[in-house]
Amino acid sequence: MERILIAFGGNALLRSGDDSSYDMQLRRATEAMEKIWKVVLNNEVIITHGNGPQVGNILLQNEHSKDITQPMPLHACGSMSQGLIGEMLITAYEGMKSKYGISKDAAVIFTRTVVDENDQAFHNPSKPIGPYYNSDDAAKHSAESGWIMKEEPGKGFRRIVPSPYPVDIAERSAIFSMLANGYLPICVGGGGIPVIKTTSGYRGVDAVIDKDLASSLMANILEAHKFVILTDVDGVYLRYGKPDQERLTRISASDLRQIYNSGSFPGGSIGPKVRAAIEFVERNHGISIIGSLDNASDVIAGKSGTVVY
Numbered sequence: 001m002e003r004i005l006i007a008f009g010g011n012a013l014l015r016s017g018d019d020s021s022y023d024m025q026l027r028r029a030t031e032a033m034e035k036i037w038k039v040v041l042n043n044e045v046i047i048t049h050g051n052g053p054q055v056g057n058i059l060l061q062n063e064h065s066k067d068i069t070q071p072m073p074l075h076a077c078g079s080m081s082q083g084l085i086g087e088m089l090i091t092a093y094e095g096m097k098s099k100y101g102i103s104k105d106a107a108v109i110f111t112r113t114v115v116d117e118n119d120q121a122f123h124n125p126s127k128p129i130g131p132y133y134n135s136d137d138a139a140k141h142s143a144e145s146g147w148i149m150k151e152e153p154g155k156g157f158r159r160i161v162p163s164p165y166p167v168d169i170a171e172r173s174a175i176f177s178m179l180a181n182g183y184l185p186i187c188v189g190g191g192g193i194p195v196i197k198t199t200s201g202y203r204g205v206d207a208v209i210d211k212d213l214a215s216s217l218m219a220n221i222l223e224a225h226k227f228v229i230l231t232d233v234d235g236v237y238l239r240y241g242k243p244d245q246e247r248l249t250r251i252s253a254s255d256l257r258q259i260y261n262s263g264s265f266p267g268g269s270i271g272p273k274v275r276a277a278i279e280f281v282e283r284n285h286g287i288s289i290i291g292s293l294d295n296a297s298d299v300i301a302g303k304s305g306t307v308v309y
Contacts, residue, residue, distance in 0.1 A: 113192025
């Protein structure tokens with residue numbers, strides 16, 4: 001039996017061309033659980049997940065209802081998405097329990113991820129969130145709410161927020177306890193709710209934490225044997241999308257670190273996943289695997305995807 005942290009990418013709940021209805025997302029969650037139930041049955045498994053489309057929709061709802069009800073801050077919107085996605089994943093899992101006679105219970109754990117208030121990301125916001133605005137509306141939000149807006153040519157202006165590095169998981173003890181008592185923890189949704197530590201506890205901050213880096217941190221805290229990122233590509237490629245693209249099948253963390261440091265992986269797509277995989281192996285000396293959700297059982301077994309050792 002191994003301890004395995006499985007990080008679901010966005011395609012576990014929504015795929016290109018899907019509508020964003022609850023029923024569609026539940027269907028995708030059920031498909032994802034179908035692919036890993038045997039792994040859950042025979043191992044200690046922890047599930048983490050993204051929240052990009054869901055929190056984006058919550059932010060849109062915030063925007064369109066602001067004249068009716070008070071908008072919530074970004075960190076609160078992230079907590080709403082944790083609850084929403086957690087409900088869908090646990091509903092999907094319980095369907096698997098019933099179908100296959102699994103005895104293990106799951107528990108959704110509201111998770112806050114601790115960041116350093118002196119992180120340079122707070123002085124250099126870089127993560128775009130929410131809808132696009134025209135120049136007049138962007139200027140209005142900047143003046144009235146203090147938002148930092150950045151233009152994307154041909155699309156409009158978007159709000160950008162900090163993306164600080166995760167340093168701890170506030171609910172680490174609760175997650176340990178759930179795992180030790182035989183549960184399947186579903187946690188660290190969307191990278192966790194960003195918080196800073198104060199003399200009176202934790203305080204939420206408007207930021208976005210990379211979900212893969214937060215999942216890597218959680219895997220290290222739990223001393224997992226494997227850290228598996230299930231996404232919409234079948235591995236890590238050199239020169240991705242070019243005629244001479246090459247998939248990496250098995251590579252040491254030190255060699256992958258050299259390639260990563262050379263700037264070979266795009267920051268907005270595979271880059272954070274590669275960094276998360278490297279950091280897990282460097283800290284924990286376990287194995288990281290990046291691969292396709294469609295081939296989940298083979299990826300988890302190390303028969304598919306990119307294995308980092």
